[in-house]
Amino acid sequence: MSLIVQKYGGTSVGDADRIRNVANRIIATRKAGNDVVVVVSAMGDTTDDLIKLAYQVSEKPSERELDVLLSTGEIVASTLLAMSLKSLGCDAISLSGAQAGIQTDANHNKAKILNIEPSRIVSELKKGCVIIVAGFQGVTKESDVTTLGRGGSDTTAVALAAILGAKVCERYTDVEGIYTADPRAVPEATKLKEISYDEMLELATYGSKVMHPRAVELGQIYNIPILVASSFNDHPGTLIHGGPMEIRNKVTAITQDMDVAKITIVGVPDKPGIAASIFEPLAKACVSVDTIVQNASIKNITDLTFTVAKGDAEKALRVVNPIAAKIGARECLADTRLAKVSIIGCGMQNTPGYAATMFSTLYAAGVNIQLITTSEIRITVIIAEDKAKEAVRALHKAFELEKE
Amino acid sequence: MSLIVQKYGGTSVGDADRIRNVANRIIATRKAGNDVVVVVSAMGDTTDDLIKLAYQVSEKPSERELDVLLSTGEIVASTLLAMSLKSLGCDAISLSGAQAGIQTDANHNKAKILNIEPSRIVSELKKGCVIIVAGFQGVTKESDVTTLGRGGSDTTAVALAAILGAKVCERYTDVEGIYTADPRAVPEATKLKEISYDEMLELATYGSKVMHPRAVELGQIYNIPILVASSFNDHPGTLIHGGPMEIRNKVTAITQDMDVAKITIVGVPDKPGIAASIFEPLAKACVSVDTIVQNASIKNITDLTFTVAKGDAEKALRVVNPIAAKIGARECLADTRLAKVSIIGCGMQNTPGYAATMFSTLYAAGVNIQLITTSEIRITVIIAEDKAKEAVRALHKAFELEKE
Numbered sequence: 027m028s029l030i031v032q033k034y035g036g037t038s039v040g041d042a043d044r045i046r047n048v049a050n051r052i053i054a055t056r057k058a059g060n061d062v063v064v065v066v067s068a069m070g071d072t073t074d075d076l077i078k079l080a081y082q083v084s085e086k087p088s089e090r091e092l093d094v095l096l097s098t099g100e101i102v103a104s105t106l107l108a109m110s111l112k113s114l115g116c117d118a119i120s121l122s123g124a125q126a127g128i129q130t131d132a133n134h135n136k137a138k139i140l141n142i143e144p145s146r147i148v149s150e151l152k153k154g155c156v157i158i159v160a161g162f163q164g165v166t167k168e169s170d171v172t173t174l175g176r177g178g179s180d181t182t183a184v185a186l187a188a189i190l191g192a193k194v195c196e197r198y199t200d201v202e203g204i205y206t207a208d209p210r211a212v213p214e215a216t217k218l219k220e221i222s223y224d225e226m227l228e229l230a231t232y233g234s235k236v237m238h239p240r241a242v243e244l245g246q247i248y249n250i251p252i253l254v255a256s257s258f259n260d261h262p263g264t265l266i267h268g269g270p271m272e273i274r275n276k277v278t279a280i281t282q283d284m285d286v287a288k289i290t291i292v293g294v295p296d297k298p299g300i301a302a303s304i305f306e307p308l309a310k311a312c313v314s315v316d317t318i319v320q321n322a323s324i325k326n327i328t329d330l331t332f333t334v335a336k337g338d339a340e341k342a343l344r345v346v347n348p349i350a351a352k353i354g355a356r357e358c359l360a361d362t363r364l365a366k367v368s369i370i371g372c373g374m375q376n377t378p379g380y381a382a383t384m385f386s387t388l389y390a391a392g393v394n395i396q397l398i399t400t401s402e403i404r405i406t407v408i409i410a411e412d413k414a415k416e417a418v419r420a421l422h423k424a425f426e427l428e429k430e
Numbered sequence: 431m432s433l434i435v436q437k438y439g440g441t442s443v444g445d446a447d448r449i450r451n452v453a454n455r456i457i458a459t460r461k462a463g464n465d466v467v468v469v470v471s472a473m474g475d476t477t478d479d480l481i482k483l484a485y486q487v488s489e490k491p492s493e494r495e496l497d498v499l500l501s502t503g504e505i506v507a508s509t510l511l512a513m514s515l516k517s518l519g520c521d522a523i524s525l526s527g528a529q530a531g532i533q534t535d536a537n538h539n540k541a542k543i544l545n546i547e548p549s550r551i552v553s554e555l556k557k558g559c560v561i562i563v564a565g566f567q568g569v570t571k572e573s574d575v576t577t578l579g580r581g582g583s584d585t586t587a588v589a590l591a592a593i594l595g596a597k598v599c600e601r602y603t604d605v606e607g608i609y610t611a612d613p614r615a616v617p618e619a620t621k622l623k624e625i626s627y628d629e630m631l632e633l634a635t636y637g638s639k640v641m642h643p644r645a646v647e648l649g650q651i652y653n654i655p656i657l658v659a660s661s662f663n664d665h666p667g668t669l670i671h672g673g674p675m676e677i678r679n680k681v682t683a684i685t686q687d688m689d690v691a692k693i694t695i696v697g698v699p700d701k702p703g704i705a706a707s708i709f710e711p712l713a714k715a716c717v718s719v720d721t722i723v724q725n726a727s728i729k730n731i732t733d734l735t736f737t738v739a740k741g742d743a744e745k746a747l748r749v750v751n752p753i754a755a756k757i758g759a760r761e762c763l764a765d766t767r768l769a770k771v772s773i774i775g776c777g778m779q780n781t782p783g784y785a786a787t788m789f790s791t792l793y794a795a796g797v798n799i800q801l802i803t804t805s806e807i808r809i810t811v812i813i814a815e816d817k818a819k820e821a822v823r824a825l826h827k828a829f830e831l832e833k834e
Binding site: 041042045046076079080082083084085086087088090091092094095098101102104105106107108109110112113119120122124125146169170 | 529
């Protein structure tokens, strides 16, 4: 008998009918001859509602208490799913993160899993139970409840799949899979059958909101295939894995990220230590800097450009302005009406022509490129916000992604 | 420094404002120089809402899962109260039943506390924290969550007070104390300053809904004084304790219980084993029998009468009818329009005249007595339902309970 770990998102268990639907899917998986461990998120808007409650009693809720509070959302969903399974004749038991042996560090609200001690899960599996684990949570060695922060329940699922030696981690939400581009922006986008961990990580980092990169990284490290599919139908999803891809040397998908602001420090004297004097204070102010570009130096004077999230642009300027004055730069400029568009695909680096096709396509579409950055499997351009949708559609067509 | 255990009921923590109010009361208790351990119930209707959810996914929810589900209600309240205290500058920490060391048997939905291992509470108290314990819950030795059933949070509070050696257990709800009679039925009822454990147990058992007898019993065993008061004002409450009472040999309070049905088996042959043949099957059918009266035997034929809750009357008849036929009794009669009225007071037994005053008062009020039972500190009559209110008011006046 092989083991499958399934994770169901908050909309998938949003009410009693949907919980029953999930229970029936789990029963079908068992009938197909698998042991099943399930990870659930909190129902619908539960987490948001609990956060609201916390801010009603405290302007700055204690992080330790907030973790205990939020953890109840996943526990409620896990018990209801276990009840539903039992009422349908399938033996099941809910386990909290602590009971499932998920040990974390003590960084409340963003804890990291240190280890999983799966003896309870293993013994309940032996009894023939389906195990329902409350996602997004763990416990410190002092028995204090923690939550895992963003991407937490997905991370719980992949970590359990790794420790239990599952053959696959199936991740069900209201999204059917990974697409060649955001279907809301590009109606002709097609669903991918499979994608590599590396490509998925670039997708998640460069604008796709389908899955947080954290769980994908964990899947890559432990080589756990992750199936991304919908709990609302039986359409085939997308398998994220590391095996040999059927299609290499091809653009796999195109992402867009509208949350981009650009800061340019004009006329920076080009001498050692300047970059540190700018980016260290930004880090201390908790401004997360994304792309950094420094133009080639002309007469020992250079322009330094970096991008941040739009919400951080003002703060970044407040940090950078006095530094710019001190180091003798000419001025600081900010532009918050920008977007980031990336083409992503394994093996792009080794094959000429992708960058050329990208740039000429954008030129033909009348899109001006402000910045360019690349990785081994990605080319990103920063362009005007109001051109993003047009740019993505043009690139989708140029790289023939509408053909399955 | 002395330790006080406070328990706040569901309406006392029903919303953010009320939670802040409770936090301020706790801070005042600390400022008066006490260590404080607090036990909370779930907010307002939370428990009912969770039960509704459970029945939406299952006709007969798993008892184990139901316990985990319900336990989240108290945990949510405990974290919000801890957050509120911290935001008001008072160090506080919430603990689940498991974290507080409350070990129970594995009888889900009605677990009994076996032991409390208070090391975490003690160490957090030493750090200067107010401890907020989620009431109504514990944990088995297999680390499974249990709930304590009716009167659960009060029981948590008194048990903690006992194990920690608290000087008092203060129990706050929306009720100001224990009254000489139900103030809704008897407007001239007065609030008692104090009452003995024994009297309070009789009160709770014979109709007062203010407090479940379970926690009172525990208070009596460990000699923990219990203050019953309101969290919504600073009016003095009622102290339940075992010390010498100021006022002895006096009726303390009058209770009424409208949930009474009477079953009479007429013409029972009076021979050994008959009672067992009737009450054993009733126990097996989970019918809780209250008062049992057997009239003196005339010519070896007797009438056997017992009372049950109204909801159980039909079931009791279904059990008893075939037995009555088998043992040769004449018939079974049921009356569901009855009430129980009791006068309660320490030392009644030793002082003549109470029963006489009670019966003559009822006679003068035109109330017919159907059954009488007594304990050391109680006299109970069963009368017609529609006479109950009148009877209680007449007795309240006869025993001069309107005078404080």
